[in-house]
Amino acid sequence: MGSADRFVRQLGLPAIVEIGAGTGMFCSAMARWLAPARVVGIDPSLPMLSQARRINAHPTVSYVAGTAEAVPTGTGLFDLALLSRVIHHLPERAGAARELSRVLRSGGTTVIRTTFQERLDALLYDYWPRLRELDKQRFPSRDEVLADFTGAGFTVRTVTSFAQPVSASLRQYHTRVSSRPQSKFSQITPEEFHDGLGRLEADAQAEPRAHPLAVVERYDLAVLTAP
Numbered sequence: 001m002g003s004a005d006r007f008v009r010q011l012g013l014p015a016i017v018e019i020g021a022g023t024g025m026f027c028s029a030m031a032r033w034l035a036p037a038r039v040v041g042i043d044p045s046l047p048m049l050s051q052a053r054r055i056n057a058h059p060t061v062s063y064v065a066g067t068a069e070a071v072p073t074g075t076g077l078f079d080l081a082l083l084s085r086v087i088h089h090l091p092e093r094a095g096a097a098r099e100l101s102r103v104l105r106s107g108g109t110t111v112i113r114t115t116f117q118e119r120l121d122a123l124l125y126d127y128w129p130r131l132r133e134l135d136k137q138r139f140p141s142r143d144e145v146l147a148d149f150t151g152a153g154f155t156v157r158t159v160t161s162f163a164q165p166v167s168a169s170l171r172q173y174h175t176r177v178s179s180r181p182q183s184k185f186s187q188i189t190p191e192e193f194h195d196g197l198g199r200l201e202a203d204a205q206a207e208p209r210a211h212p213l214a215v216v217e218r219y220d221l222a223v224l225t226a227p
């Protein structure tokens with residue numbers, strides 16, 4: 001039995017795995033919200049894992065190197081698996097779905113948080129339209145994701161869509177994008193980035209202060225039951 005398995009099996013507590021945990025924000029949040037659950041955060045990136053261990057350490061969270069296609073834990077171990085903003089990174093989604101059906105107990109839950117291809121309507125794309133084209137190639141559709149999971153024996157419980165607030169105004173959004181550009185901007189040229197940023201800045205300056213435009217991002221949440 002591996003150390004992650006021993007950690008999860010302690011006291012028979014509810015067990016959660018986050019696939020593609022990144023810097024561990026959701027792992028530590030779930031450990032707090034769902035105490036006394038055990039949480040294992042899996043990610044292939046060693047720099048991400050060391051940052052997670054540093055900024056999102058928690059006594060009931062363990063961070064382990066691995067991928068969705070090869071989860072380095074035993075079988076039937078987890079009650080809940082979370083995949084947040086990771087489904088579009090997976091090179092072999094159907095294989096990952098089969099692997100999740102292995103590590104979850106029968107009747108366990110998988111939650112996929114993403115933006116399905118057909119709902120890529122973020123404000124960002126108004127200023128950087130080429131990012132929409134690139135994201136359309138990267139993000140799978142609802143039907144593609146559900147087909148891979150039902151193909152692995154999962155049943156679909158719910159699929160919902162919601163808008164998550166990002167900034168209270170266009171001005172705030174402009175400050176946010178210019179000070180902390182998202183990694184997706186590395187796909188476009190510096191000229192394209194500055195061109196879009198200039199148009200965003202002009203719109204932000206013209207925004208009536210009494211009527212700011214709240215900026216939201218769309219997320220889809222698919223909840224599935226393991227076979």
Ligand SMILES: C[S@@+](CC[C@H](N)C(=O)[O-])C[C@H]1O[C@@H](n2cnc3c(N)ncnc32)[C@H](O)[C@@H]1O
Pocket residue numbers: 019020021022023025026042043044045048066067068069083084085086089090091
């Ligand atoms: C956008 S981050 C999401 C982090 C976190 N889940 C969140 O929602 O804030 C995507 C993460 O997926 C990881 N990732 C990439 N390929 C993966 C794979 N094949 N299996 C599991 N994780 C993967 C990356 O290393 C990265 O940390």
